[in-house]
Amino acid sequence: MQVLVRDNxxxxxxxxxxxxLQREGVLREMKxxxxxxxxxxxxxxxxAEAVRRARKAARKLAQREGLIAGKKR
Numbered sequence: 697m698q699v700l701v702r703d704n705x706x707x708x709x710x711x712x713x714x715x716x717l718q719r720e721g722v723l724r725e726m727k728x729x730x731x732x733x734x735x736x737x738x739x740x741x742x743x744a745e746a747v748r749r750a751r752k753a754a755r756k757l758a759q760r761e762g763l764i765a766g767k768k769r
Contacts, residue, residue: 697716701709717723759766
């Protein structure tokens with residue numbers, strides 16, 4: 697991963713780098729690898745994440761189709 701530093705503005709480059717790492721999921725993976733995760737726990741976690749993603753996608757689709765009210769802004 698590469699970030700350009702413009703006008704010696706290191707603080708901005710660090711913010712951009714952190715945002716890129718967050719988007720790629722690197723920080724979450726590093727945190728998860730700190731401790732060993734049993735294969736059964738990993739399967740359960742991944743299944744729960746998949747269910748969460750599916751519910752979120754279904755909720756967004758229902759909001760787009762007007763079946764349920766969207767978020768208030």
